[in-house]
Amino acid sequence: MEGLPSWRSGETKASILEYVDRVTSTDPEHVPPAARVAVFDNDGTLWCERPTYVQAYFILGRLQELAAESPELAERPVVRDLLADDLVSALGRGASEFAYALLHAHAGLTADEFAEEAAAWLDKTTHPRFGVPFTRLVYTPMLELLDLLRGNEFRVFVVTGGGVEFLRACSEDVYGIPPDDVIGSSVELDMERRDGRVVLVRRPTLLGSPNEGEPKPVNIQLHIGRRPIFAAGNSAGDCEMLEYATTGPSPGFALVVDHDDEHREYAYAGTSLTDPHAEPIARTAGRLGWTTASMRTDWTQVFGPEIDP
C-alpha cells in the first residue's frame, strides 16, 4: 500500500513511508502492533486553529448568551473585553480572571448536556474566512496519515491542549477516533443525583494543568499506559510529546506541521500561546532532527478541492 496521495513526492513523504515500513517489517527494528501507538496534537496539527482556536469561538458564543441573561457577568471586565473581541486586554486582566471567564462559560452543565451543546454548535457554526463548518477544516494529508497508520496496525490517539469533552463531541465523525481515544484538558466533575439519575456536573475548575508541554507525556501515560512511537504537533507545547515518542526503546518518529501557506491556510510560527519564551518548534525540530511537513510544498491539497482556492 503506497498511501499519502495528497503528499508531494519528496523527502518528507519518503521519510514517513520509510519509517512505517521499517517498524512494521520483519527486520530488527520491527515493533509489535501492541506497541504501535501514535499521538496527534489537534489544533493546528489536524485542523485549522486560526484566526483562533475553534473552542474559543464556542466559549465566546456561550458567554454572549450568558451575559445577555446576567448583567453581573456582562459587566465583569474580563468578560467585557472578550465580548468586545479584545483578547489582549482580556489576557492583561491576569491568568486567573481569564480562566474564570473561560471556565464559567459551561460550568454547571452535566457532561451529557455539554456534549449536546458542543455537537449542536459544531453543526451550525462556520469559519469566518472559509465559510464552512469548522469540522470541514481538517487537513486532508493528515487524515491520510491517520489512515496509513491505522492500516499498519497503529492505534491512533488525539492529544489536544483543548478541552477533551469539546473534541470528543466530533472526533469520531471527523477523524474516526472514538471519544476514549481523545486526551485533553479536563475540568473537575461532581457526581450528583438529579431526578433519581446519576449525572456528572462540570465545575469551573481545571483538573490539574492544561494539557500542554510536560503534561502531554504525563497524561499520555496516565491515559494510554504506553509510550508512543509516532507523534505529530505544530507548536512549542507539543515538543515534550514529540521528544517522549522519539527517546524510547523503539525507533520513534516526530512530525512537525509548518504553517507556511498564507494562500491556502495561514502562515505563522509554532510558538506557544502561554509561554512567550518557548523555543519555536521549527527550531526544536532542526536541533533534534525531526521531520517537518511544509504545508506549502509538501501538501498538494490542504482542505480538499471544495475549499482550497
Added chain:
Amino acid sequence: MEGLPSWRSGETKASILEYVDRVTSTDPEHVPPAARVAVFDNDGTLWCERPTYVQAYFILGRLQELAAESPELAERPVVRDLLADDLVSALGRGASEFAYALLHAHAGLTADEFAEEAAAWLDKTTHPRFGVPFTRLVYTPMLELLDLLRGNEFRVFVVTGGGVEFLRACSEDVYGIPPDDVIGSSVELDMERRDGRVVLVRRPTLLGSPNEGEPKPVNIQLHIGRRPIFAAGNSAGDCEMLEYATTGPSPGFALVVDHDDEHREYAYAGTSLTDPHAEPIARTAGRLGWTTASMRTDWTQVFGPEIDP
C-alpha cells in the same frame, strides 16, 4: 450464540442473556455499538481479592526489599507493622502514615521500570492458598461474560480501585483488555530527562482520590467520555458506578458478584474497606433491582477444573 457455558441455567444467566439480546436486537431498546460500553471492577469481580488484594502482596514484597536496605524505613512504625503482617495496627497509625508506606514502595521508579517490576512479580508469585500465580485466579464465568459482550460489539473496560499501572502490566494477557482500557487509581508522575531520554517518574503522591465510590463514574467520564450501559462490581465502592450505568437514557444492566462460596473461593460481604458505614452492595442490589450472581449457585466452575476443588 448462546454463551456463558459456566453459568448454571436460571434467573441470573437468563437475565444477562436477555439484556444483551434486547439492546443488540432491532427493537425500540436497541443501543448502537458506539454506546455499548461495559465496565468491570477488578478485585473480587474479575479476580480473587482474598486473603487480601493482589497489589498489597506486591507492595509488601517491595517494602521488604527496601527495608533491608534502609534501616530508617524499616524502623518506621507503620512499615514495621506491615512487615509483621499486622494490618490492623498499620491502619491504626492513621491514613496518611498508611498511605506513606504504600506510596513510597514504588516512588522514584520510572513508569517503564514499574511496569517491568510488576510484570516480573506477577510471573513469579503464587497465591498462599491456591499455590498458582495470582493471574490464574480469574473467574472463568466472568471471562465468558467479557467474551459475550465483546462478541456483541461492546467495548469492555476495567475500572479498578487499585493502581492502574499494576493491572495494566497483565490486563492484556489475563483479560484481553489493552492498557488504555484500564482505569484505576494513579500516582502523580514527573517528566524528567535521564541520559537524554524523556522518562516519567512516580511520585509518592496519589493523583486525586482513590478510584472508589463517586470517583468511579467521574473517572469513567474523564477517561471514556461515555456513560456505560453495563457495569459489574462486588463491593460498596462499586455502587455509584453501577447506579451510573443503570440511570442513563439507554437501558442499563448492573451485576453484583456475591462471594458466598467458601469451598471454592471465599465467603464475605461486599462492604467497603475504607468506609465501614457503607451499605453492603447486596443490600443496595436488592433495593435498586440489580442482578446478583451467586458464586455458589450460579457458577458451575470458579477458576476452572485445574484449580477448583
